Amino acid sequence: MSHPQALRSGAMSASLRPLTIGVIAIITCAAFEAMAVVTAMPSVAAELNGVSSYGLAFSMYLTASLLGSVLGGIWCDRRGPRPALAVGMGLMIAGLAVSGSAPAFWIMTAGRAVSGLGGGFMIVAVYVIIAKAYPQRMQPVVFGWLAAAWVVPSLIGPYVAGVLAEQASWRWVFLGVAPVIVAAFLLVWPRTERLKVAGSPEPLDRAARRNAGTGLLLAGGVFAAQFALTKIASDGFADPVAAWLLVMLGVAGLAAAAVSFPRLLPAGTVRLAPGLPSVIATRGLMTVAFFGAEAFVPLMLVSARGLSASTAGLALSAAAIGWSAGSFVQAKVSFRRQWLLVIGASLLSVCIGGLALAVAAEVPFWVLVLVWSAAGFAMGLTLSSTSVLVLKLSAPHEQGRNSAALQLSDQLGGVVGTAGAGGLFALLRDPEAPGQIPVFVAIWLALCVFAVVGIVAGLRAARGESEHLPATTHTGKVPSQE
Incomplete structure (x- = not known):
């Protein structure tokens, strides 16, 4: 205390x-x-x-x-x-x-x-x-x-x-x-x-050992998939045997990650169960959309608008300032915090969709900066709220595990967003015309879908238990609101 x-x-x-x-x-x-x-x-x-x-x-x-x-x-x-x-x-x-x-x-x-x-x-x-x-x-x-x-x-x-x-x-x-x-x-x-735990710690139980093994499988799967993609991208298919072995390694890595990741999250996270599972899902969906879109904002400004890298970086700086502002605003709210997830995801959806409209040459640069600062505001509003909610909705003995689940959702969201957007860019772009606006529009519209699903996840989080009630979160036993 x-x-x-x-x-x-x-x-x-x-x-x-x-x-x-x-x-x-x-x-x-x-x-x-x-x-x-x-x-x-x-x-x-x-x-x-x-x-x-x-x-x-x-x-x-x-x-x-x-x-x-x-x-x-x-x-x-x-x-x-x-x-x-x-x-x-x-x-x-x-x-x-x-x-x-x-x-x-x-x-x-x-x-x-x-x-x-x-x-x-x-x-x-x-x-x-x-x-x-x-x-x-x-x-x-x-x-x-x-x-x-x-x-x-x-x-x-x-x-x-x-x-x-x-x-x-x-x-x-x-x-x-x-x-x-x-x-x-x-x-x-x-x-x-x-803050130390009194007494001698008990030996790792079966659940803890299983989680440790699952975490190792997840890390190994993510590494295998990214290593395979990196090698294929650099070496191509000059050696067909090596290339197909890398393809098999990448597929196996993706399968391992897909199997292990849900097991490290509270039960029901993937299906957007009400309460804490949807809080954690909202975090992942928001990071997929934001970081995937942000990775291509400077590239679009440099290749399509002809701006310098330092000028293009102003959009990222504006997002950082907006993020900070959103974090401060969320600390002042007096209504139920789960609704901030809905508000933040809705604003991010509008901002990413707005990028697709604001890339036209007729739109002033300051408009793009304003749009992306608002996207940062949405992230600050939402991500700080998910951090608070995870601690409030976790039983004391599960705060570490649920905090880890939140970080996993955050980290993998960034990977999926940037890697997915990069793959779409590589598939659609014309090497002879790197500044093609439609390619960037397609990327941002695809990522906007994740932000829209984030609205659904936020609504599901608001349907869960009161943020003042304890929850046996990792078992999936989410008390009813009634």
Whole structure:
């Protein structure tokens, strides 16, 4: 329980301030690395001769973070957030050190995987810390601040990384983040002592062992599918035997991911069962639509509008500011929070559909910036709300596992959105006319469908239990509203 004075003074009270600042600093570091690495990676690939394996540097981080989220959730439920936080920090620092000092691209990629594993542990631990250290009325405010922690890295991260890569070395993009993560950890660690689980932890039960194995199967399946697609894209079908083996590997990976992913979510998530399952489903559907669409906004502005990359980046910066604004607004609502999911998904549907109308040359650039800032607002409104709802609708002993399920939905949503949009782009585009507007319109209309389904998921979430009632969420026993 929180100190009575903290309850009265808020998340920045004297007793909670170091913990709050430390948690925000952890998320800020993760955000800076995510934004900066994108900018620095072309320099990394050129120096280490890794252009052909470029995509693996990103997919390895994500794949390992999937596994880290699953294992971290199990660990947090059994031991509290401290062990997962400590191990996650150690793995992230080790991965940054390996990537920053790597003499070869595959070693740098391996370092990214280690960092991703650590990031999965740390993010789930942060969610559980928020659930246990802050009363429910403070949690929307804290999640709003965490979303705001992405704004500065989104605005300056790419620029700082570009300057470091050009004026010093891309290695400092990795190595420079490590000391800040250590400082943030030192702020958080002493304040989590009281969050430990009393007594000796029980041995892993059958369900926990099954979840760990399923998480490993999911990570392996995602990696196999992305590795196969990367190799086929780079090598083509010059060697038919090798190409067909890669196709079989990719299909097997997709099958493994499709079988394992639903088993790591609360029962009924895939069929949009009322209550918490639909909350988690809404998160995944929103990330599919937003990140898939955002990946092609700069490309359209550069190839079809002829804008510079820095000017095109203004649309992404506007989305980051909108995201922060949405997160702050959701902290102020007084009505039932599930309806924010419906509002956010509806606004995102309008924005992505609006992109298809606003790409015409006659439409001013500022209109596109405004549309995409509104899309960011919708994401901030919705994703922060899903974070709050997952903690409210989870039984105390399932907060780690359900937080991990939310992260899995988030992470795979981003993969499905960007990979699916990329596949559609490769299928439809004409290499002789890369700026074809109809191709981008088709991508955004396809992704708009996911946002529309997100509206349905939000409505199903609103039909579930009251956000003030406990739920045995992972078993699928969702109490009736009546």
